[in-house]
Amino acid sequence: MKVFILLCVLGAAVARPELLDGLEHSHEAHHEHPQPYEEPVGPPQPYQFTYQAGRYPNHVDRTHSESRGTDGVVVGTYEYLDPLKRVVKVDYTADQNGFHPNVQGPVPQAPRESAAVAAARENFFTRSAQIVADQARIGQEHARLRAIAEAERAQREAAEQQQYQ
Numbered sequence: 001m002k003v004f005i006l007l008c009v010l011g012a013a014v015a016r017p018e019l020l021d022g023l024e025h026s027h028e029a030h031h032e033h034p035q036p037y038e039e040p041v042g043p044p045q046p047y048q049f050t051y052q053a054g055r056y057p058n059h060v061d062r063t064h065s066e067s068r069g070t071d072g073v074v075v076g077t078y079e080y081l082d083p084l085k086r087v088v089k090v091d092y093t094a095d096q097n098g099f100h101p102n103v104q105g106p107v108p109q110a111p112r113e114s115a116a117v118a119a120a121r122e123n124f125f126t127r128s129a130q131i132v133a134d135q136a137r138i139g140q141e142h143a144r145l146r147a148i149a150e151a152e153r154a155q156r157e158a159a160e161q162q163q164y165q
Helices: 002-015 027-031 115-164
Strands: 047-053 062-068 074-081 087-095 098-104
Touching: none
Parallel strands: none
Antiparallel strands: 047 062, 062 074, 074 087, 087 098
């Protein structure tokens, strides 16, 4: 048994695990915090791009071109096919006052609300109002019970005070 223990100790000493590169544990790596990114300050950098895309190969159904000058104003245009296969073109400008589109082509109309949707919406608001009323009633009941418990606690403490005097 002594020989076995001696061989184990000798094997550990000869192995020299510190020579195995990359296998050591560095505790400092767990505490490194990257420096926060600071947005570079300066005039807007000009850029420009154009692309075309389609839903299947060799077919273009949308395009987009955009450019920004050194004044920071973005000017662009995009075209797409709407669900009814009509071309819609939008020219736009984006500046310090916001986004200003100019739509050429059919502007989609908001869908009309069906009777089923109107009934579901009304049901939703009715149930929501009922839930709000129930929660208010529950809150009032909790406040009443807290007041009763506080009054009972105050009476017990007063009785205990009188008992010890």
